[in-house]
Amino acid sequence: MxxxxxxxxxxxxxxxxxxxxxxxxxxxxxxxxxxxxxxxxxxxxxxxxxxxxxxxxxxxxxxxxxxxxxxxxxxxxxxxxxxxxxxxxxxxxxxxxxxxxxxxxxxxxxxxxxxxxxxxxxxxxxxxxxxxxxxxxxxxxxxxxxxxxxxxxxxxxxxAGITTYSPLRHWNAGPGKKVGVVGIGGLGHMAIKIAHAMGAHVVAFTSTPAKRPDALALGADEAVVSREPEEVSAHAGSFDLIIDTVAASHDLDMYVNLLHRDGTLVLLGVPDQPHPTPDVGGLIFGRKTIAGSLIGGIAETQEMLDFCAEHGIVxxxxxxxxxxxxxxxxxxxxxxxxxxxxxxxxxxxxxx
Incomplete structure (x- = not known):
């Protein structure tokens, strides 16, 4: 037809x-x-x-x-x-x-x-x-x-919903966990909403100061301007999980340094040019992980939709x-x- x-x-x-x-x-x-x-x-x-x-x-x-x-x-x-x-x-x-x-x-x-x-x-x-x-x-x-x-x-x-829900679910975002979200765009704004609904303490990272109020309105507990070193360093070694939604090549070491021991930095964006090679020492001396995640399976996508319906998330x-x-x-x-x-x-x- x-x-x-x-x-x-x-x-x-x-x-x-x-x-x-x-x-x-x-x-x-x-x-x-x-x-x-x-x-x-x-x-x-x-x-x-x-x-x-x-x-x-x-x-x-x-x-x-x-x-x-x-x-x-x-x-x-x-x-x-x-x-x-x-x-x-x-x-x-x-x-x-x-x-x-x-x-x-x-x-x-x-x-x-x-x-x-x-x-x-x-x-x-x-x-x-x-x-x-x-x-x-x-x-x-x-x-x-x-x-x-x-x-x-x-x-x-x-x-956008399942791409962010899947890593949050897989790495057990929830009460007592500190979760960072890098980038406040199509993916990032969903990650903030979902992580907040899961009960995590959510910190948004943006390179644009004007987006700070947006991040807080979306449900972030804190918003950090990534171009302000003092704001960033105040969170050193404190994150259980960071969801990085940025699809442009950028320095990953800054976010690895923000992870607590056994913390994970999850990459969702695919840049057109490779990221600079991260410092292996930053991973080894904190048993930290850089990981990736791709959308989700059908069962998990249904789970995400039901979760969002229950919490009024769109x-x-x-x-x-x-x-x-x-x-x-x-x-x-x-x-x-x-x-x-x-x-x-x-x-x-x-x-x-």
Whole structure:
């Protein structure tokens, strides 16, 4: 079936309206009418060919909220009219050790991304949520329990939410733990909200003094300007966990030095240039760890959504129409968004 979408035909061209083909729902498939789609930095990098390997035409979007329009004969978990979500994954091998542990995001045979991943369907790769509808296997669909009026702001939880929830959960953020969050953007603002709700003492790090009040309003107990050495050094050796959301190359030693013995610095951003090599001594003499984390599995993503619904957590968003996407990308490059753009997918219907 054909649906309207918005995508890029090349990295140096703006996104434009197009018709794309979706498969007819199979026995285990769910057809979803998309209401909202969050805009992730990955969308920008992929559509503009900045990471290499982009498959064109490229239809981005992996923060999807919508309504079930039809279900296959073997679908038991979802029903027509139900509000559901789709995140970064739409398939995995299902039989490797990671998949068997509900960690499809670390599938050892390669998981299938919601867009820009090889697929048997036309045009040979997956096409994402900048579209009117999508068809997904029920295993990769999530239940949404937030109220109707919050649904647009729930969309970014499908990427920014789980990307920050997973390491906070894995490294046991909670009461009695001191957690740092580096960078107050799409990921960082979610990390602050979630860590605060988990009961941790949260300290936000920002290079922009003007963001200090924002950090405190989001739930941080303290906010530190990372360019002020005295502010930073006041926290030396005190953190159990630091979540680093910055996607630009920067000095990691400063944050390693802030860790308590056995503390962990978790990197979420992938810089275009490598970070300077950290001082090994700083790790050895405190049994400290630099780690990484990638989104989350489907079970953990459902856990995150339920946690956020229980605690009233959503993303801070700015709603846009589909036709504003290139302007939104340009603003993202300038960090001119508080803190996540979300597309009103009804606007796609306005495209000729």
């Amino acid at each position: 054909q649906v309207k979408a918005y995508g890029a035909q090349a990295g140096d061209r703006p996104l434009e309206p197009m018709q794309i083909e979706r498969r007819e729902p199979g026995p285990r498939d769910v057809e979803i009418e998309i209401a909202y789609c969050g805009v992730c930095h990955s969308d920008l990098h992929t559509a503009r060919g900045e990471w290499g390997g982009t498959l064109y035409p490229c239809v981005p979007g992996h923060e999807i909220i919508g309504t079930v329009r039809s279900v296959g004969a073997e679908v038991s978990r979802f029903q027509v009219g139900q509000t559901v979500g789709v995140g970064c994954l739409v398939d995995s091998c299902g039989h490797c050790s990671s998949c068997k542990e509900d960690l499809e995001n670390y599938c050892e045979n390669g998981w299938t991304g919601t867009y820009n991943a090889p697929s048997a369907e036309a045009p040979g790769h997956t096409l994402g949520g900048y579209s009117q509808a999508i068809v997904v296997d029920q295993r990769f669909i999530l239940e949404i329990r937030h109220p109707q009026e919050q649904l647009a702001a729930v969309a970014p939880l499908l990427c 993303s801070d968003i700015e709603m846009i129409e589909m036709q504003q996407i290139d302007e939104a990308y340009d603003r993202m490059v300038r960090s001119d968004v508080r803190y996540r753009f979300v597309i009103d997918n009804a606007s796609i219907g306005k495209v000729a």
